[in-house]
Amino acid sequence: MATNRILAAFAIAASSVLAMSPAQALADKVTLNDGRVLEGEITREVRGMVWIEVTQGTITTEMTIAPDQIKSIEYIEGDKVEEEIEPETELVIPPGATKVAFITLEEMVGPYLNADALMRSAEYLDELPTEIRPDVLVLRVNSGGGALLEVEPLMDTIQDEIKPMFRTVGWIESAISAASLTIFNCEEIYMTKEGNVGGTVAYSMQSGGAKAMDGEGLEFVLEMGEQISANGGYDPLIMRAMQIFTTLTATPDGNGGWIFFEGDEGEVMVSPEDRILTFNAIDSERFNVSLGTADTKDELAKLMGLTEWVEVGQKADEMMVEFRESVKEGQARGGELWSKMNIYIEAGQINKAKRFLRELKSIARRAPSLAKYGAGPLPPLTDDFFRNVEQQLDDMARQQRRGRGG
Amino acid sequence: MRTNVVWAGVLAAGVAFSGGFFSPTPLAHADDSKQVESSQDTVILRSGRIVSGQILEETDTEVTMLVVMGSLKARTTYAKKDILEIERGSASDAMAKDGETMAEAFDPAALNKKDVEWQGPGDSYDPGTLRLLIVELEETFGVQSSESPLEEMFEEADKLFGDVQSMRRPDGTVKRVVDPLTAEQNVVVIKMNTQTNPQQGFDGMWRAETIAPVVEHEIVEKGRRVVFWIENAGGGASFLPWVSDEIYFMRDGIMGGIGSLQDFDIGDEMVNEKQISLRLGHAEGFAIKGGYGKIGPPIIRAMARADNWLCVRFEGGEPMFLEADPKVRNEGYSDWVVLTDNGEGENEDEFSFKGNDVLNINADWASKLGLSDGTADDVDELADLLGEPFDYVYVEEDTGAHKVLERWAESIETAIDMISQNPNTPGKLWVEYRSVPNDFPDDPRRAIGVQIRTLKQIRSVLSRFEEVFDSSGAQRAQLDVMIEQHKVELQQLSRRGGRR
Numbered sequence: 030m031a032t033n034r035i036l037a038a039f040a041i042a043a044s045s046v047l048a049m050s051p052a053q054a055l056a057d058k059v060t061l062n063d064g065r066v067l068e069g070e071i072t073r074e075v076r077g078m079v080w081i082e083v084t085q086g087t088i089t090t091e092m093t094i095a096p097d098q099i100k101s102i103e104y105i106e107g108d109k110v111e112e113e114i115e116p117e118t119e120l121v122i123p124p125g126a127t128k129v130a131f132i133t134l135e136e137m138v139g140p141y142l143n144a145d146a147l148m149r150s151a152e153y154l155d156e157l158p159t160e161i162r163p164d165v166l167v168l169r170v171n172s173g174g175g176a177l178l179e180v181e182p183l184m185d186t187i188q189d190e191i192k193p194m195f196r197t198v199g200w201i202e203s204a205i206s207a208a209s210l211t212i213f214n215c216e217e218i219y220m221t222k223e224g225n226v227g228g229t230v231a232y233s234m235q236s237g238g239a240k241a242m243d244g245e246g247l248e249f250v251l252e253m254g255e256q257i258s259a260n261g262g263y264d265p266l267i268m269r270a271m272q273i274f275t276t277l278t279a280t281p282d283g284n285g286g287w288i289f290f291e292g293d294e295g296e297v298m299v300s301p302e303d304r305i306l307t308f309n310a311i312d313s314e315r316f317n318v319s320l321g322t323a324d325t326k327d328e329l330a331k332l333m334g335l336t337e338w339v340e341v342g343q344k345a346d347e348m349m350v351e352f353r354e355s356v357k358e359g360q361a362r363g364g365e366l367w368s369k370m371n372i373y374i375e376a377g378q379i380n381k382a383k384r385f386l387r388e389l390k391s392i393a394r395r396a397p398s399l400a401k402y403g404a405g406p407l408p409p410l411t412d413d414f415f416r417n418v419e420q421q422l423d424d425m426a427r428q429q430r431r432g433r434g435g
Numbered sequence: 436m437r438t439n440v441v442w443a444g445v446l447a448a449g450v451a452f453s454g455g456f457f458s459p460t461p462l463a464h465a466d467d468s469k470q471v472e473s474s475q476d477t478v479i480l481r482s483g484r485i486v487s488g489q490i491l492e493e494t495d496t497e498v499t500m501l502v503v504m505g506s507l508k509a510r511t512t513y514a515k516k517d518i519l520e521i522e523r524g525s526a527s528d529a530m531a532k533d534g535e536t537m538a539e540a541f542d543p544a545a546l547n548k549k550d551v552e553w554q555g556p557g558d559s560y561d562p563g564t565l566r567l568l569i570v571e572l573e574e575t576f577g578v579q580s581s582e583s584p585l586e587e588m589f590e591e592a593d594k595l596f597g598d599v600q601s602m603r604r605p606d607g608t609v610k611r612v613v614d615p616l617t618a619e620q621n622v623v624v625i626k627m628n629t630q631t632n633p634q635q636g637f638d639g640m641w642r643a644e645t646i647a648p649v650v651e652h653e654i655v656e657k658g659r660r661v662v663f664w665i666e667n668a669g670g671g672a673s674f675l676p677w678v679s680d681e682i683y684f685m686r687d688g689i690m691g692g693i694g695s696l697q698d699f700d701i702g703d704e705m706v707n708e709k710q711i712s713l714r715l716g717h718a719e720g721f722a723i724k725g726g727y728g729k730i731g732p733p734i735i736r737a738m739a740r741a742d743n744w745l746c747v748r749f750e751g752g753e754p755m756f757l758e759a760d761p762k763v764r765n766e767g768y769s770d771w772v773v774l775t776d777n778g779e780g781e782n783e784d785e786f787s788f789k790g791n792d793v794l795n796i797n798a799d800w801a802s803k804l805g806l807s808d809g810t811a812d813d814v815d816e817l818a819d820l821l822g823e824p825f826d827y828v829y830v831e832e833d834t835g836a837h838k839v840l841e842r843w844a845e846s847i848e849t850a851i852d853m854i855s856q857n858p859n860t861p862g863k864l865w866v867e868y869r870s871v872p873n874d875f876p877d878d879p880r881r882a883i884g885v886q887i888r889t890l891k892q893i894r895s896v897l898s899r900f901e902e903v904f905d906s907s908g909a910q911r912a913q914l915d916v917m918i919e920q921h922k923v924e925l926q927q928l929s930r931r932g933g934r935r
Contacts, residue, residue, distance in 0.1 A: 057609075071603075071609075104601060104609045222724040222728075223717075223723060225713065225717055227712060227716060228709045228716065232703060232705075239701040239703045240706070241703045241705040274705055305708040305711075305712040306712065307712040308716070309716055309723060310723050361908045361909070365913070368916040369915070369919045376923045
C-alpha cells in the first residue's frame with residue numbers, strides 16, 4: 030500500500046479566518062508593468078507565463094499574464110503560510126493515521142545536542158492533547174560529536190524518559206563520536222544517503238596534541254558503549270570497533286542477520302585492526318545497524334511502515350532550534366561581550382561594563398547548557414559565576430564612589 | 436540521428452545567405468522577417484506541434500529545417516516518422532530554383548561566436564532542442580566560487596530557460612520546479628577547472644559540503660538537469676561533481692588531489708584514525724547521495740589515502756573492486772588491474788603526484804569505472820553525449836548567470852586586496868588602519884575616528900563575504916571589541932581635551 034503523508038488537513042476554526050477569503054489569506058502577488066497588482070494563487074508558470082487565480086467576492090477567475098507584462102512576482106513561501114495558518118486552525122487527523130514528530134539534534138554534543146534541551150522538547154510533545162500527541166518521535170541527527178560528559182545524560186533521557194513515551198526512531202545524517210553513542214540508544218535507526226555513523230574514539234587535547242582515552246577512563250567509555258548497544262539492540266562489537274583498534278569480521282546468520290567476531294573468524298571484513306569504524310549508509314544497512322535509507326520524511330515513513338501519517342508537534346523542534354541559536358550566539362559572542370566588559374572596567378565605566386554582563390546573562394538564560402559548557406573562551410556561565418562577577422563590579426563601583434567622595 | 440551544430444545566434448555581418456534572412460542592420464532585419472512570414476514552410480508533427488521555418492534538406496528519413504524563433508534561427512532535424520504533414524512555402528521553391536541548398540549557405544563555421552546570443556524566456560525553441568548553459572568554476576574553489584554566487588547563478592539560469600513553474604503543495608506551500616516537459620533539454624553544465632587551496636588537502640571537503648547543497652537542491656528539489664564537465668577538479672572541488680549522476684570528462688580531465696589522509700597527525704594514532712574514518716564517512720556520503728553507491732566508496736577511499744589498495748576487474752562490463760593486495764589473497768595479479776597499491780616499501784612512488792599510491796581519476800578510468808558518462812573536449816562532443824537525438828544551442832558567456840559568477844570572483848579579489856591579513860601582502864584597509872596614527876600625529880581624535888571607520892569597513896567586507904572569510908563570525912566579534920576599545924579611547928581623549 031502506498032504511503033501517504035496527510036498534508037495539512039486543516040479545519041478553519043477561528044471566525045476571524047472564516048471572514049477572509051482564501052485568496053486574501055494566502056495571496057501570491059503579481060505586479061504588472063502598468064502598476065496593477067494581482068493577488069491570488071499562482072497555479073502555473075511556464076516560460077515566464079503566469080496563470081493566477083484571482084478571487085473577487087465569490088467569483089474566481091484565472092488570468093494568464095505574459096512575461097513582458099510582469100514587473101515582479103511575490104510568492105507566499107511555505108513557512109510564512111504555515112505561520113499564518115497554524116495559530117488560527119486546528120489539525121484534523123484522519124482516524125488510523127500515525128502521528129509523527131521530528132526533533133533535530135545538531136552540532137556539538139553537550140552545548141547544542143543537550144539532554145536537558147531534548148527533554149524539554151520531548152515533554153512538550155508528551156503534554157500535547159491526546160489527539161495530536163505523537164505516536165512516533167524521530168530524532169534527526171547531524172553532529173560531529175562533542176562532550177563525553179553529555180553522553181550519559183542523553184542515554185538516560187532517551188532510554189528512560191523518551192522511549193517509554195514514544196516509538197523512538199533515529200534518523201542519521203551524520204552521527205560521529207558522542208553523537209553515535211547517543212543515537213545507538215534507538216532500536217530503529219535509518220540513514221540519509223549521505224549518512225555516516227561511528228568514529229567514536231574518546232580523546233582529549235593535551236599540550237602535546239591529542240591523546241586517546243586509556244586506563245579506567247577507556248574502560249568506562251567501553252562499558253558505556255556496551256550499555257548503549259544493549260539499549261538499542263546492537264551487537265556491542267560494532268560500537269567497540271568504532272571506539273578502539275580491533276578487527277571486526279562478520280558471518281551471515283542465515284536469517285538476514287550477522288554474527289560478529291572480534292578477530293578474523295568471520296567471513297566478511299567489517300573493520301580491519303588498524304582502522305576505526307565509521308559506517309556509510311550502505312554498509313550500515315548491510316550490517317543491520319540501519320533499517321533503511323531515506324532522504325525525505327515521506328521515504329522515511331514508508332520505511333517505518335506507516336501507510337498514513339501526519340506530522341505533529343512542530344513546536345518541539347522549533348524550541349530546539351531556538352535553543353541552538355541562543356547557544357550559538359553565546360559561543361560566538363561570549364568572548365566579545367566579556368572583552369567589551371573589561372574594556373569599560375579598565376576605563377572605570379562600571380555601569381557600561383554591567384551592560385555587557387547583562388547581555389551575556391540574557392543569552393545564558395536562553396541557552397542553559399552554557400552553564401555547563403561555557404561560552405567560547407569563558408568558563409561555565411552558572412548563576413554563581415554571574416553572582417561573583419556582579420559582586421566584583423559592585424565592589425568596584427563602591428570604591429569609585431568612595432574615591433570620588435574622598 | 437543528431438544534426439550538425441546549431442547556433443542560436445545571428446550571422447556575422449557579410450555572410451552570404453541566399454534566403455536573405457540575415458542582415459547586419461535591424462531595419463533590414465525587420466523587413467526580412469516579413470519575408471520569412473510569407474515564405475515559410477510548415478511541418479506538422481505527430482505530437483501536434485507545428486513548426487514553421489525553412490526546409491534546408493530532405494532525405495527519405497529526415498527533414499532538416501531552419502526554424503525561426505523570434506529573432507533567432509536554429510537548424511533542426513525531424514525524423515519523418517514523427518511528421519504528419521509538410522506544407523511547403525515559397526522559399527523552398529525559390530531555393531530549389533536557385534540550385535543552391537540552404538545547408539551549404541548555412542555554414543556554422545562562418546558564425547561569429549561572439550555574436551551568439553540567447554535571449555531567454557521570450558524565445559521559443561523546438562522542444563527537441565537541447566539548451567546548454569555552460570558556466571565554469573575557476574580558480575580557488577570555495578573562494579572565487581562559492582554558495583551565494585552559485586545560488587544566484589541558478590536563479591539566472593531559471594530566467595534564461597524560463598522553464599520554472601510554481602507548484603503549490605497540498606499544504607499550501609510553494610515549490611518551484613522545472614517544467615518536466617523541458618527538464619531533459621535545459622541543462623546547466625558546470626565546467627570544473629578549480630581546486631581548493633592546496634594547504635587544505637582533504638579537508639577542502641568541508642568547503643564542498645557547504646556548497647554542495649546548492650547544487651543538490653537544484654537537482655533534487657527543483658528537478659534541474661545539472662551536469663559536471665571535468666577539466667580539473669582538485670582537492671575539495673573533487674567532491675562536488677559526485678552530487679550529480681551525470682559527469683563528463685575532458686580528455687585531459689583529472690579529478691583528485693586529496694590523497695593525503697594517511698598523513699593526518701594530531702598526535703595519537705587512534706585519534707588520527709578516528710579523524711580519518713569520520714572524514715571518509717562524510718566523503719563516501721557524497722558519492723552515495725549522487726547515485727554512485729556501488730563504485731563511489733572504494734574509489735573515494737583509494738583517492739583519499741595512499742595506504743589503500745584498490746584493484747579492479749570487470750565482470751559483464753561491471754567493475755568489481757578488491758581493496759587488498761591480490762597476491763595476499765592468493766588471487767594473483769592476472770585478473771586484476773591495480774589502480775592503487777599501499778604505497779609502502781617497494782610500492783612507494785618516487786613522486787607523490789605520479790604513480791599509483793593514490794588514485795587521481797583521469798578521463799579513461801572515470802569512463803571505465805562508470806563514474807563518467809563520457810569524454811568530450813568541446814561543446815559539440817558534449818552535446819552529442821548529452822542528448823543524442825537533439826539539436827542544441829548553448830551559451831557560455833555574457834548571460835546573467837555568467838555575470839553573477841564573474842562579479843563574485845572580481846569582488847572577492849577586491850575584498851582580499853582590502854582585508855588580507857597575510858603579513859607579506861597585507862590588505863589596503865589594514866595598512867590604512869595601522870598607518871592612521873602617523874597620518875594624523877597632531878589630531879589623535881581624528882586618527883581614532885578614521886581607525887573606527889576603517890575597522891567598520893573591514894567588518895562590512897567580512898559580512899558581505901562571510902561564507903568565505905568568516906563563517907563563524909569570530910573575526911567580526913574581534914573587530915567589534917577593537918571598535919569598542921577605540922570608542923573608549925575617544926571618550927577618554929574628549930575628557931582630556933583631545934590630548935593622548
